[in-house]
Amino acid sequence: MKIEFIGGVRQVTGSCYYLEINSKRLLIECGMTHNNDDKLAINFDFSEIDFILLSHAHIDHSGLIPYLIKKGFKGKIHCTHATAELLMIMLKDSAYLQKKDAEWLTKKEQRAGRDVIIEPLYSIDDVSKVSNYLYPVSYNTIITLTEDIKTRFIDAGHILGSASIELWCREGNLEKKIVFSGDIGKKNNPLVKDPQNVDSADVVLIESTYGNRLHRNKQESIDELVDVINNTIKNNGNVLIPSFAIGRTQDLIFVLHKLSLQGRLIKHRIFIDSPLAKEATLIYSRHKECLDEEAIIFFENLKRHTLNITFTESPEESQKINEITSGAIIIAGSGMCEGGRIRHHFKHNIWRKQCSIVFVGFQATGTLGRRIIDGAKNLKILGEEIAVRSSVHTIGGFSAHADRDELLDWLKVIKNRGNPLKVCVVHGEEETSLKFCNFIKDGLKIDATVPKQHEVISF
Ligand SMILES: [Zn+2]
Ligand SMILES: [Zn+2]
Structure with missing residues (x-):
């Protein structure tokens, strides 16, 4: 089993994590960066990806899905029902903004005397195809992806439909539980429910947007x-x-x-x-x-x-x-x-x-x-x-994100189950992620790291 950190490490946007389990290929998230330098640096054919698991609809987690489909993805996308609905309007909006940007940039090129046409990453038409690939799931229900991979989405309390994703994976005699936190919300958020805790894991990818800060009351x-x-x-x-x-x-x-x-x-x-x-x-x-x-x-x-x-x-x-x-x-x-x-x-x-x-x-x-x-x-x-x-x-x-202590509390529940745990700190600006990583190592005595882009962790 291995995880490659494609994006969303040492920065907040562009979340994308690649998992290989028993020759099956999964992406967790498929997000855009805020500065639109998106190319999705995966060195194999997109048609070879079997599943995309999506924690929530925000564009920095989901924005490249239509691009992936345009380039040959044929697998299944799992997310919650509410995320599936929000995703479609979010992606349509993204395609519309890209179209406007591309038109503006093309005009700029032509005014400068260059015959260049700037193309958007994907069109509204590409977005409309996304729904054919969506297989929404309910919270708290274990879904069998393959004989060796099961998953469950639990409420992350961040926005409507947001989830943390649990994955039970088997490769030969090796069994591991991988957990992706998604964006974790605060307790007592005004509209959505409080984030649920995960009770156990072997490997955790945890967000760290506010990993170095405590929110004001x-x-x-x-x-x-x-x-x-x-x-x-x-x-x-x-x-x-x-x-x-x-x-x-x-x-x-x-x-x-x-x-x-x-x-x-x-x-x-x-x-x-x-x-x-x-x-x-x-x-x-x-x-x-x-x-x-x-x-x-x-x-x-x-x-x-x-x-x-x-x-x-x-x-x-x-x-x-x-x-x-x-x-x-x-x-x-x-x-x-x-x-x-x-x-x-x-x-x-x-x-x-x-x-x-x-x-x-x-x-x-x-x-x-x-x-x-x-x-x-x-x-x-x-x-x-x-x-x-x-x-x-x-x-x-x-903020719709948990602060440092809330994130540490979320991890503590998993640690208390006693399994040796490996934590990868993602979805945070570099300095914040590094500091949060130290809090995990020093405060909770958990093995933690801040992966670099394209770093691979095998287990
Ligand atoms: Zn979010
Ligand atoms: Zn996010």
């Missing part, structure tokens, strides 16, 4: 958000919140709605400026099996339009928000500000000192979001130099 984060919103609106400004369309946006509208009900926010209007977020919210409302009680009632009310939230779809509706100079809370993608409508809202608001930008999610190195957090005074947005004069806030308590 949730209540403090909510109080800070209330202060930022109320102060901004009092100063006649708008609040901009860049957010992933799937997961974070639904968490945020739930929290904002609750604050409105409690009368803690002064007069405001909430805009969710993302067609993708609207579709995702509908999918959330349909998958009651993944939601807690309070969330089910919330989505019923949202369906009946009894909440003070406007979902904007068309570009015209989106542009209309630009006319609003105060009192608006605008939630838009992309989460790390690398694309999407948030950039238009930045252009119209970020130069005004009355406005605020609130980051509630992780911003990877090299992204526009990170540059703003790091204090950039000027930014090039949509081809224009824009001054950053609005206030910038990072509120960590809304």
